[in-house]
Amino acid sequence: MPEGHTIHRLAAEHQAMFGGDKVTALSPQGRFAAGAARLSGATLQETEAYGKHLLHHYDIGETLHVHLGLYGAFAGGEGEPPVPVGQVRLRLTSDRHWLDLRGPTACELFNPTDVDALRARLGADPLRDDADPAGSYAKIRRSAKSVASLLLDQSIVAGAGLVYVCEVLFRAGIPPTRPGREIDPAQWEPLWTDLRELMREGVRRGRIDTVRDQHLPEVTGRPPRVDRHGGEVYVYRRAGQPCLVCSTEVSRADLAGRNSYWCPACQP
Missing domain, CATH: 3.20.190.10 (MutM-like, N-terminal)
Structure with missing residues (x-):
């Protein structure tokens, strides 16, 4: 989708x-x-x-x-x-x-x-100027559900799908299974800002790229990603492959009916 x-x-x-x-x-x-x-x-x-x-x-x-x-x-x-x-x-x-x-x-x-x-x-859309991230955070902070499932809930954050959610949580060092009520303001604010910037970049490029410059193929010498979704990502659909940051095997599990991907070492 x-x-x-x-x-x-x-x-x-x-x-x-x-x-x-x-x-x-x-x-x-x-x-x-x-x-x-x-x-x-x-x-x-x-x-x-x-x-x-x-x-x-x-x-x-x-x-x-x-x-x-x-x-x-x-x-x-x-x-x-x-x-x-x-x-x-x-x-x-x-x-x-x-x-x-x-x-x-x-x-x-x-x-x-x-x-x-x-x-x-609908919840706050990170790509809209009228977005209310405080309203989204209030819903997340009240919930015992996993933060990944909350970010995928379109009544909380509108527009972010599985790729962006997996990737923004990796970049924030937050495991997808962490309950929403354990996400404090110091974690939420940079997470929201990063999600907004990643999605804006997606609008500009027409694809999802989430890998920082120092981890790109041309810098590390690894082969470029080959996937129908396009773009360079850290964990999405990379289960069993080495993490691009620490080489730990990327994990996958069903979470709220969706496959979720994360690095156990980078997202403890």
Whole structure:
């Protein structure tokens, strides 16, 4: 599932493609036909990302809400669109661009009340200027659950997925199993700052890179990482391999229904 940096990149791309333009909307697949009919002829005013949710705000007072989930993806380009291939849930076109959406978990129209309800149930998004890390920390500090599961809870921190959570905890030297109530302010503040900076870098690069300069392949002489997720990471999906810092074998365990990765020596 795409993490928050990807959704923020998409929001910026879609604003550049369609912002201020009148769109034509179709649902070649048919599953969003009624919604597409309501969008056709509307002008896109603004796009917004909140956590893993993408919002297109239109001048008709309605908002297109998309959650990509595990299988959702966008494809687009300039000029005339190609003949739809496969299960295209939504096609947007303008005089300048076209955009296809396939396989999302959610593709629906929201009214302003729906949008407010979505924002209310989401936690702080590290990539948003209106983020409230103090509110997120208050929830974490009250909980006996593991800090990894709390950071993955979108009602506490919106947008961070398994890669960022594993990596930011490694960089902070905090084991994923530590109860949230044992995270003190001196640990939370740099953890939040680091998460925000890593995710901002993800927006800039279009991939997740978390390894500090001194541990990069070109410095240490190790082979670059080869993985479909891309980017250089410390522990994510590196179970059984040596830690890039201390050479201890990276551990993996199920935590709150998700695989979690950490270094037992660097995250005691």
